[in-house]
Amino acid sequence: MLNNPFTLVGKYDVVLQGSQTNINNYLIKQLPKSTVFLDTKLNVVYASDSLVQEFNLPKSTILGLPISELFDTSDLEWSASMKACLEGLNQEKEIQQITDCTNCTIWVEYIMIPWYDQSENVIGIILQLEDVSNRILRELEQDKLKMHLREKSEIANIGSWEYDHETQKLSWCNTTKKIHEVADDYQPNIDKAILFYKEGYSRNTISLALFKALENKQAWNEKLQLITASGKEIWVNAAGKPLFQNGIYKGLIGTFQDITDYVMSETKTKESEHLLRTVIDSLPLNVYIKDLDSKKVLVNKSECDYLGVDDPKELLGKSDFDLYDKDMAQISRDEDLEVMEFQRPILGRETTSVKKDGTSTTFLTSKIPLNDDDDKPYGLLGISLDISDLKQKEHELRDLINVTSLQNKKLINFAHIVSHNLRSHSANFSMLLDFLVKEVDEDERENIIRMLTEASDGLLETLENLNEVVAISTNTNIEKKPVDLGRLITKVEQNLTGFLQTNKADIINEIPKNTSLNVVPAYMESILMNFITNAVKYKHPDREPIIRLSLTKNDKDTILSIEDNGMGIDLNKYGDKLFGMYKTFHNNQDARGIGLYITKNQIEAMNGRVIACSEVGEGTTFKIYFDETN
Amino acid sequence: MKQIRAISIIDDDPITVFGIKKMLNSINVCDDIRAFANGKEAIDHIKELITQNQPVPEVIFLDINMPIMDGWQFLEEFINLPLEEKIRINIVTSSIDLYDKKQWEYFRQKTHHLIDFKNKPLRKSEIAAITKAA
Known part of the structure; x- marks a missing residue:
């Protein structure tokens, strides 16, 4: 104013x-x-x-x-x-x-x-x-916003669209048009827009979405397939919602995004995942991934089968402490820590895994540390190959090799024995005959002939011994049958009565009554006879012989012990020759050096084995192991 | 004139002992020939001689396979005896086992004594050559 x-x-x-x-x-x-x-x-x-x-x-x-x-x-x-x-x-x-x-x-x-x-x-x-500053600024702001929006929509490949109910006009932004591969001046409408969607699921879905938007005021957001103007099949994310003003339906607005790359890579990832899963599940290896606490985060089918579960989920989150005995689990955990802490992979280590039910499996185990992008360990990859069968075969093979090499050794040994014994007799024959031819003295000739006869007898005896050994070694069809051990011992005792009485020998039989053993009766009798006579023959000069027979058992063997109080033998000196042929160790005139050799052969022919323990001056114990499981 | 002071025959086979003795007598090389049935008897005798400061046999005929102490066990003890004199040892065996040949090589390298290896039977023709002081 x-x-x-x-x-x-x-x-x-x-x-x-x-x-x-x-x-x-x-x-x-x-x-x-x-x-x-x-x-x-x-x-x-x-x-x-x-x-x-x-x-x-x-x-x-x-x-x-x-x-x-x-x-x-x-x-x-x-x-x-x-x-x-x-x-x-x-x-x-x-x-x-x-x-x-x-x-x-x-x-x-x-x-x-x-x-x-x-x-x-x-x-x-x-x-x-x-x-008009405000208006101008607003206009500028709007221009800027529009520009931003355009840029954004182009960069993100997100288009927009709008449908005006009153004018029935559908408008697409440039990006939306680009996605449809139509020209910038293309005039879309609802029907045309729907036809772009691939026939079937996609078109049905979008039609239903539009219907629901009008009926129920419902928004939609769907991944659908679209055929562009040029016929290209693409994936889009179509979203929209109805616009209402004061409760009156005005139209629709929405966004439109080309997600083909995303869907493709997602599909690819899924395919890769599926492939990987198929591969690890088909591998004849136990595969698992453990986290830093050694808890399983992935297991394959083999691992599930091994641990006896149908669903991998039953194993996820579990550690070896949940699945194995404490000792077993601790060994595995220590390995895991070694791998993860020191980044030292275990490759092809032979491990034995014992499940809680006692089943033992031999694995060739590899554990490889897993690190994230920053090289920080986050777990390990485990691969185990079950080599139990192989191991078993290897074991059998080794046994076979052992048996074979043992038999080979025996054979060579036998060949040498035969060769040596026959040669020594033939050498004597040759020498004595040489003497005989040139000898003129009658007495000496008689002497030589006497020796020739001795040599002949010796050769005959040698041949008989060898024959006996060959019979034991080659007779593979010997029949084993249950024999009452106590009664057999009594029988041997009766046969040796005179010999035992002369030597004042006492036999203490600690074998329980009615003990039955699966053996070749004749061999068993011969074996008992041999050990008992040996025990008496090599008695200690200062005491009367006592022979104690007893029976014990371990996991697989029944062990017959024959213990004497005789003179004993220095096993350090003679141990490797004790059961050899023609080896005698005491100055005993009766020693022929064949008894223990035959005894050993008879025991082995029955799948048994024999060991000796002895102390000079104290006595000797022979232990015969009978493998009753075989 | 006897060339050899004393000879030992170590063999458990009386026929072999008889044969060697007979051959030695035929060449009249030594009056003192003793036989031992195994290595133990022989080594005990030799040790006894050493303790009594008496000379040991200059030539030894040695069998390998014998009870109680065999030829190799005898040699093992014999080469460790304090003997400066070089003794001739003739191994006489019917063994053709390669192991025995190797053992012979082993002992030959280990001792100053002369060790020879002969297969049975010994021939009269070769007895003189191997019955000399080493």
């Missing part, structure tokens, strides 16, 4: 008369739009209150001031417009950036028209102004 317009009147070039001026002034003051009247010198004559308010002008001082003091009018266009206006030319609406009196840059929309008096003379300019 102007305080006192009258005082100012005199300053103006155009003098308005009295009440007229007042009326004008009063009217102009109330104009709703910022308006200013300028005289020909561009000084303010009237101004609306709205001007003062809109542009924050000082209320009291604007009348009479040049417009240039209120607004920076240095701009050429603004000045030119004013000049033209004073010449009576109407000016177009303009928008201009100006600096206001507070030095702020603002956007102003203005229009100026010439101010005529009653005589149609131009007496100034009527200028209407509007601060």
Whole structure:
């Protein structure tokens, strides 16, 4: 509001008369739009209150001031417009950036028209102004937003679309069009849009989604297949929702994204995963992955089968402590720690795994540390090959080799014995015959002939011994049958009664009554006879012989012990020869060096084995192991 | 003139002992010929001679396969006896076992005594050659 317009009147070039001026002034003051009247010198004559308010002008001082003091009018266009206006030319609406009196840059929309008096003379300019800064900024902001949106949608390949229910118009953004592979000026509509979807599931789904959107106001978001304009099959993520205004359906908006690459890589990943799963499940190896706590995070079918579960889930999260005995699990855990801590893989280590039910399996185990991208260990990959069968075969093979080499050794030994014994006799024959031919002395000839006879007898005996050994070794069809051991011993005792009585020998039979042993009866009798006579023959000179027979059992063998208190034998010296042929160790005239050799052969023919323990001067114990399981 | 002071025959086979004795007598090389049935008897005798400071046999005929102490066990003890004199030992055996040949090689390398290896039967023609002081 102007305080006192009258005082100012005199300053103006155009003098308005009295009440007229007042009326004008009063009217102009109330104009709703910022308006200013300028005289020909561009000084303010009237101004609306709205001007003062809109542009924050000082209320009291604007009348009479040049417009240039209120607004920076240095701009050429603004000045030119004013000049033209004073010449009576109407000016177009303009928008201009100006600096206001507070030095702020603002956007102003203005229009100026010439101010005529009653005589149609131009007496100034009527200028209407509007601060449009906000509008302009909003427009700029919007432009920027639109640009951003466009960029974003292009970069992310996310298109948008909009359907106006009223106009039935469907509009696609450029990206959406690009995804459909249609030209920029393509005009879509709902029917055409639906036809782009692949027939079948995709088209049905989108149709249903649209229907539901209208019926139930439901939004949708579907992965669907689309056939583009060029016939390319692609995957899209189609999302949309209905728009309502005050409960009235207005249309639809939505987004549209090409996710072919994503779906493809996802499919590929799934395929790879499936392939990997098939591979590890088909491998004849136990495969598992453990985490840092040695808990299983992946197991394959072989591992499941081995541990007797149908579903891998039953094993996941479990450690060896849940699956094996504590000792067993600790060994495995220690291995795991070694692998993960020191990054030292275990490759092809032979391990034995015993399950809680006692089943033992031999594995060729490999454990390989697993590290993340930062090289930090997160677990291990375990691969175990069950080599139990192989191991068993290897064992059998080794046994076979042992048996074979043992038999080979026996054979060579036997060949040497035969060779040696026959040679020594034949050498004697040869030598004695040589003597005989040249000998003239009758007595000496007789002596030589006597020796020849002895040599002949010796050869015969040797041949008989060898024959006996061959019979034992070659007779593989010997029949074993259960024999009452106690009764057999009594029988041997009876056969040896005279011999035992002469030597004052005592036999202590500690074998339980009715003990039955699966043996070849004739061999068993011969064996007992041999050991008992040996024990008496090699009795200690200072004491009467005592022979103790007893029976014990271990896991697989029944062990018959024959213990005497005889003179004993230095096994360090003679141990390897004890059971050899023609080896005698004591100065005993009866020693033929064949008894223990035959005994050993008989025991072995029954799948048994024999060992001797002895201490010189104390006695000897022979232990015969009968493998009853075989 | 007897060339050899004393000879030992160590063999458990009386026929072999008879044969060697007969051949030695035929070449009239030594008056003192003793036989031992095994290595133990022989080594005990030789040790006895050493303790009594008497000379040991210069030639020994040694069988390998004998009871109680065989030829190799005898040799093992014999080569460790404190004898400066070089003794001739003739191994006489019917063994053709390669092991025995190896054992012979082994003992030959180990001792200063002369060790020879002969297969039975010994021939009269070769007895003189192996019955010399080493």
